[in-house]
Amino acid sequence: EKIIFNGEIIERSKVNIDIEDRGYQFGDGIYEVIRVYNGTLFTKEEHVNRLYESAEKISIHIPYEKLELIQTLEELVQVNQLKTGIIYLQLTRGSFPRQHGFPKSEVPPVYVAYTREMPIPKVSMDDGVKGLLVEDVRWLRCDIKSLNLLGNxxxxxxAAESGCFEAIQHRGEEITEGSSSNVFIVKDHCLITRPATNLILNGITRQVIIKLCQENGISIREEIFTINDLLEADEVFISSTTSEVMPIIQVNDKVISSGTPGEITRKLQHLFQQKIGL
Ligand code: PMP
Structure with missing residues (x-):
């Protein structure tokens, strides 16, 4: 199996990561997950742009052109003959004798990317899944797609220990986001999702959904909503690269509406399928 190591496609077994890599020691780095449908990278520019933005926010300089990076990712998908799955990529601040402050001298980031087969979670998308409310105890820069994921x-x-698919996080009364997804509710035929501030990751899937709404006459508002709004919603779903539009039919002990995926959720699943061209 081939992977990308510092820009080169090589055998996975040939990779050598130092024990003082700052990603390993501090989670000092950033990452992305890109969906591969039918051998093509979905919303690749958006993901790569977000990667460079995350890098910028923590002052990591990526020593590759965006186009060059995308081309190598596409080459990897071809070489590994990946049809349905994901590409995972991460960059760390590199390897240096352990100290909290950044390395004083120029240290190149360590860049790794690999592919993995991953089916579309059809059954869960059809039937819906459960969510568990969990207090959001993460830091205040959740807009950075950082390797530091302990809170998540x-x-x-x-959530998993309660038999739930996803943790729905809240800061006090306000819903923020899932542990690896964004949260949407429907109330009176209007979709509501939290504005993308420093308290959430601005999901690429979230952005695709907002655009689909605007193009298809579905009303959507980016607005803060509460635990109570969520529990009393007509529909709830989460969005992410791997889960697409995933209906939430129960939160804690509260069944959402009739306990089946709602009309607007179904409509968006359908529009999303059209968008990816499957
Ligand atoms: N929020 C968090 C915390 C996440 O980890 C993810 C998935 N990586 C998302 C939201 C959804 O983002 P995307 O749609 O870009 O996968």
Whole structure:
């Protein structure tokens, strides 16, 4: 199996990561996950742009042109003959004798990317899944797609231990986002999702959905909503690269509306399918 290591496509077994890599020691780096449908990268520019934005926000300089990076990712998908799955890519601040402050001298970032087969979660998308409310205890720069995911991991694990697909995080009364997804509710035929501030990651899937709404006459508002709004919503769904438009039919013990995926959720699933051209 081939992977990308510092811009070159090589055998996975040939990779050598130093024990003092700052990604390994501090989670000092950034990442992206890009969906591959039918051997093509979905919304690749958007993901790569976000990668460069995250890098900029933590002062990591990416020593590749965007186009060059995309071309190598596409080459990797071809070489590995990936049809349906994902590409994972990450860059760390590189390797340096351990100290909290940035390396003083020029240290190149360490860049890794690999592919993985991953089916579209059809059954869950048809039937809907459960969510668990979890207090959002993460830091205040959730807009950065950073390798530091402890808060997200602990939230997801809590949800999994309750038999739930996703943790729906909240800061006090306000819903923020899932542990690895954005949250949408429908009330009186209007879609509502939280504005993309420093408290959430501005999901690429979220942005695709907002655009689909605007193009198809579905009303949408970017507005803060509360736990109560969520529990009393007509429909709830989450969005992410791997889960697309995923209906939430129950939150904690509260069944959402009739307990089946709602009309607007279904409509958006359909529009999303059209968009990816499957
Ligand atoms: N929020 C968080 C915290 C995430 O980890 C993710 C998925 N990486 C998302 C939202 C959804 O983002 P996207 O649609 O770009 O996958």
């Amino acid at each position: 991991i602990l939230a997801k694990q809590k």
